[in-house]
Amino acid sequence: MRAQAQRQAQALPALTAPERGLPVLAELAARVAEAAGRTGPEAVGGGSELRDAACGYWARRGLPTAPGDVIAAPGAEPLLLALLAAAGGDVLLTRPCAAGYGPLARLAGRSAYHVPVTAESGGVPDPFAMLETVRRIRAEGGRPRVLLLSVADDPTGTVAPPEILHEVCEAAVAEELTVISDETWRDTRHDPHGTVFVGPAEMIPGHVVVLTDLAGSLTPTAWPAAVARFPAQGRGPILRARVTSALTAVRAELPPPIAAAAAYALGEPQPIRARTAALSHLYGSLAAAARERLSATGVLCRPPQTGPYLYADLGELRAPLAARAITDSVDLETHLSARLGRPVPGGHRFGDSPDDLRVRLSTPPLLGTTDEQRQRAFDAPDPLEVPEVREALSLLGSVFGELAGG
Numbered sequence: 001m002r003a004q005a006q007r008q009a010q011a012l013p014a015l016t017a018p019e020r021g022l023p024v025l026a027e028l029a030a031r032v033a034e035a036a037g038r039t040g041p042e043a044v045g046g047g048s049e050l051r052d053a054a055c056g057y058w059a060r061r062g063l064p065t066a067p068g069d070v071i072a073a074p075g076a077e078p079l080l081l082a083l084l085a086a087a088g089g090d091v092l093l094t095r096p097c098a099a100g101y102g103p104l105a106r107l108a109g110r111s112a113y114h115v116p117v118t119a120e121s122g123g124v125p126d127p128f129a130m131l132e133t134v135r136r137i138r139a140e141g142g143r144p145r146v147l148l149l150s151v152a153d154d155p156t157g158t159v160a161p162p163e164i165l166h167e168v169c170e171a172a173v174a175e176e177l178t179v180i181s182d183e184t185w186r187d188t189r190h191d192p193h194g195t196v197f198v199g200p201a202e203m204i205p206g207h208v209v210v211l212t213d214l215a216g217s218l219t220p221t222a223w224p225a226a227v228a229r230f231p232a233q234g235r236g237p238i239l240r241a242r243v244t245s246a247l248t249a250v251r252a253e254l255p256p257p258i259a260a261a262a263a264y265a266l267g268e269p270q271p272i273r274a275r276t277a278a279l280s281h282l283y284g285s286l287a288a289a290a291r292e293r294l295s296a297t298g299v300l301c302r303p304p305q306t307g308p309y310l311y312a313d314l315g316e317l318r319a320p321l322a323a324r325a326i327t328d329s330v331d332l333e334t335h336l337s338a339r340l341g342r343p344v345p346g347g348h349r350f351g352d353s354p355d356d357l358r359v360r361l362s363t364p365p366l367l368g369t370t371d372e373q374r375q376r377a378f379d380a381p382d383p384l385e386v387p388e389v390r391e392a393l394s395l396l397g398s399v400f401g402e403l404a405g406g
Contacts, residue, residue, distance in 0.1 A: 019343075019364055021221040022279070022378055023371045027271045028219060028261045035260035042259045044248045046072030046227070050259050053266035054227045060268070061186075063201055063210070065229050069236065071243055072262070075224030076184065076213035077104060078252045079243070080148075083209060083228065084108040086242035087178055087235075089145025090137055094125050096311065096350035096358070098154045098182065105148075113137060113144075114351045121302065122311065123153030124160035127167040134175050147177045151199055152185040155350045155360040156311040157287060157304030159189060162198040169203045178235055179204070184213040185307035187276055190284025195305050206233040216308075218265040218272065225254060225262040282383055283308050286363035289384055293397035294361075297404040308364050311347075314357040320405040321357060328354040339399045340365075366392040 046054070051067040058065040073079035077100055084091060085108040093101050095114035105112035115125035115133050125133075130147070137144045149168070151160045172179050181200045189195045201208040210229040215221050228243070230236040247253075254262065265272050287304040294301055294312055304310040314321060314332065326332050329346030336344035342365045347358030367377040368388040377383045384390065 019221060019362055020374075021216060021364060022367075023375050024220050025271060025275055027269070028264065031261045031264045032257040035257040038256040040256070042254045042256050044251075044253045045244050046070065046254065047259060050227075050254070050263040050266070053263040054229070057212075057227075057266040057268065058210070058229055061199075063199075063205075063229065066232065069230045069232055069240065070227060071230070071240060071247070072225065072227045072254055072259070073247055073252050074226075074254050074258070075215065076100075076182075076211060076226040078247065078250070079226045079228055080104050080180070080182075080211060081108055082243045082246035082252075083180060083211070083239070084110050084146065084148075085246055086239050087146045087180075089143040091146045091148060092125065092130065092133060092144060092177070093148055093351060094123060094150075096122060096155055096347060096352050097148070098150065099345065099349045101148055102351060110146075111142060117156075118160075118164055120164065121153065121158035121160040122156030123150040123158065124165055124168055125149065127164070127171050130168060131171050131175070134171075134177075144175065145178060146180060147172050148180045148182070149200070150182040150184075152183060152189065152197060152306040154182075154185060154307060155309050156302050157307050157309045158302050159195050159197055159305045162196060165198060165200060166203060169200050169207075172200075173204055173207055177207070178239070179208045180211055181208050182211045182213075184211070184217055186212075188217055188280045188283055188308075189306045190280055190287065190304065192277075192280065201229070201231075206231045206236070209236070209239065214262055214265055218276070219258075219261055223258050223261060225258050227262075227266070278378065280306075282378060283363055285383055286366050286389075289393055290361060290363060290366070290396060293393060294400055296397065297400040299400055299404075308362055310361050310363070311350075312359050312361055314359070314403065317404050318357060321403060323405075324403070326357075326403070329356060329358055330354055332357055332359055335403075336399065339402075340395065361396075366396070368392075 051070040054070045055065040081104050090111045091105045115130045118126045134144045179200050214225040230240040291301050298316050300313040301310050329348045333346030348354040367374040373388045377386045380386050
């Protein structure tokens with residue numbers, strides 16, 4: 001066990017920094033440049049322009065919101081950390097879940113319990129397993145207070161069906177849980193007309209805090225900005241006040257240039273809408289092509305439906321992997337990161353057992369290593385025909401083919 005922990009610690013650079021994204025949209029860069037001379041600090045929680053833009057963003061998605069119910073922060077991580085600290089009690093997470101959830105819960109001083117997801121999708125727990133976990137926590141003297149889920153999921157790239165979510169929401173209300181809904185990737189569905197997204201705030205509005213990380217979905221990955229929508233009733237006002245106090249204590253205000261860009265992005269003018277639509281199509285093309293190559297080698301993946309990730313299960317290749325001294329996801333992460341020349345985090349990063357041979361694959365690195373290559377692939381009528389993309393997909397297929405014994 002100690003050796004495994006040491007190997008995990010040595011592999012930490014796999015997730016120490018956000019991935020390089022596409023070149024910055026000119027209109028966003030212009031907003032940053034215009035605000036670069038501002039010397040006054042942005043208000044903690046976001047200024048009026050940013051909060052008004054967030055209200056409009058959610059109103060267009062069927063969630064009327066008042067500016068007083070919105071908080072902005074320099075990144076999803078500090079915002080989620082403040083949320084978990086403010087909510088109190090124990091936290092329920094899915095298995096698997098986004099890599100940062102567990103560490104942030106521990107940093108907030110909260111015990112975290114993983115609940116398995118259903119066969120259909122990740123991001124939302126199996127409702128029966130969730131109820132059993134809640135009862136077990138209470139029997140052991142714990143206080144389950146928070147359910148953190150993601151309908152449009154990182155790491156699996158799936159979108160949970162509304163009927164499963166409805167059962168989970170009913171159970172959450174019955175067990176008096178506050179739901180934190182991470183909706184970062186809701187707007188990058190690969191088939192926005194064929195994949196239905198329904199969030200928990202539409203089902204149980206008084207019990208849900210909606211969290212959206214703009215970095216990577218609406219703004220560049222290196223520009224940390226996130227917003228949260230609190231319910232106007234129930235625990236909402238208390239949570240909002242506690243989160244604001246926590247962010248104030250650590251001076252977690254947005255830099256004015258980033259706040260200006262975030263407000264522009266949340267307003268969704270035509271350049272942002274066009275970029276989001278093109279990005280969704282690009283992610284869909286890359287993910288489908290990557291899954292096709294993985295499937296040909298015996299690797300299983302739930303069909304990716306949103307965002308830039310897909311989650312690969314190599315359990316069917318356990319025997320040939322063991323012949324290469326790859327016996328868990330830590331070994332698998334090390335091997336694939338070296339062979340592909342980029343971080344390929346193992347399933348242990350996302351709450352899965354290291355014995356489960358799983359990894360999360362990211363599609364943007366398939367576009368190339370320079371801004372010029374990435375922009376060329378983004379602009380191409382068919383990105384799969386771009387030489388750098390073809391080569392990257394070929395390498396992906398050959399590396400997994402080797403693991404399968406090919």
